Amino acid sequence: MSSFSGKRFLITGASGGVGGxxxxxxxxxxxxxxxxxxxxxxxxxxxxxxxPGESRCYPADLSREDELRGLVRQILAxxxxxxxxxxxxxxxxxxxxxxxxxxxxxxxxxxxVLAPFLLTQLLLPALTAAQGQVIFxxxxxxxxxxxxxxxxxxxxxxxxxxxxxxxxxxxxxxVRVCSLYLGSTATPMQAAVRAQExxxxxxxxxxxxxxxxxxxxxxxxxxxxxxxxxxxxxPTVKS
Numbered sequence: 547m548s549s550f551s552g553k554r555f556l557i558t559g560a561s562g563g564v565g566g567x568x569x570x571x572x573x574x575x576x577x578x579x580x581x582x583x584x585x586x587x588x589x590x591x592x593x594x595x596x597x598p599g600e601s602r603c604y605p606a607d608l609s610r611e612d613e614l615r616g617l618v619r620q621i622l623a624x625x626x627x628x629x630x631x632x633x634x635x636x637x638x639x640x641x642x643x644x645x646x647x648x649x650x651x652x653x654x655x656x657x658x659v660l661a662p663f664l665l666t667q668l669l670l671p672a673l674t675a676a677q678g679q680v681i682f683x684x685x686x687x688x689x690x691x692x693x694x695x696x697x698x699x700x701x702x703x704x705x706x707x708x709x710x711x712x713x714x715x716x717x718x719x720x721v722r723v724c725s726l727y728l729g730s731t732a733t734p735m736q737a738a739v740r741a742q743e744x745x746x747x748x749x750x751x752x753x754x755x756x757x758x759x760x761x762x763x764x765x766x767x768x769x770x771x772x773x774x775x776x777x778x779x780x781p782t783v784k785s
Contacts, residue, residue: 549767550575554625554676557581558608558665559634561588563733564683567755568632568762570595575763580621582606583635608635608661609653618668627676628669630766633662633705634683638698638735640742651697658701663708670716677720679766682709683758686729686780694743713775722773724765729753729780751783 555572559565561583569579573596583589586605593601604620606613621628637657639650666673666680673680687695688702706725713723730736732749740747758779765774 548575548577550577550763552576552578553629554578554627555580555630555632555766556621556628556669557632557634558661559583559636559683560592561585562634562735563755564728564731564758565632565634566592567759568634569601571756571759571763572766573597573600576600577629580604580625582608582617608665609637609656611664614661614664615668618665621669622672625672627678628672629676629678630681631666631669631673631678632681632683632762633665635661636683636685636735638695638739640694640739641697642694643696646697651700654697654701655704658698659704659708662705666708666712670721673721674716674719677770679722679724680709680712681762681765682723682725684709684725684727686727686778688725689727689778717773720770722770724774725776726758726761727776727778728758729778731755731758752781753779 550572555577557565557569557579560569560581569581569592572579579601581589581593581601582604584607589603589605593603604617606617608614637654682705684705685702687699688706691699709723709725730752732752732754737747
């Protein structure tokens with residue numbers, strides 16, 4: 547029997563490339579999955595690829611507080627404990643600081659920072675009850691900002707602070723926290739960014755979503771005597 551059998555995880559951004567891959571990999575391990583994403587059609591497609599009865603879909607735009615709180619109410623009505631929360635939802639609009647709009651910057655913060663903050667805060671009692679884990683899918687931009695992605699990088703730097711603070715405050719209760727810093731990954735989001743930047747998109751040269759899914763499962767499977775706090779992943783071939 548898998549060590550994940552009977553364990554419950556919430557994955558945000560599960561309708562995306564990385565979130566969907568993580569869901570499929572955890573589904574193979576007999577985990578019970580709560581899947582959240584904005585694209586209901588893609589979310590339901592991911593659920594169809596999982597074992598019957600092992601997943602539930604919660605279509606929601608987590609940048610909207612009312613939808614986020616509605617998601618939490620549903621999760622807590624069905625679960626008094628949660629073994630893992632995987633923050634995969636994110637958005638990016640590449641733009642220079644000289645021309646970026648305040649509206650876009652606000653939306654970046656709502657999606658990439660405020661939503662993970664509030665979701666973690668509301669679910670922390672359930673995570674603590676299970677001595678669960680929180681994984682923040684971050685970005686190489688959370689380590690070093692680059693031209694054209696200043697808004698996105700600022701939010702990912704803020705996400706590091708949230709993760710580090712959560713770890714300091716919750717480790718004593720048995721909650722483990724990991725930040726995964728991803729380099730260029732073969733996802734629709736990366737394809738859209740490359741197109742906007744007029745850069746070639748060669749998915750076979752990038753990190754594969756399944757690679758990240760395998761890492762996440764490995765981190766989640768560690769015994770409670772060990773914690774991965776920060777892990778940087780980058781493509782072998784630079785492009």
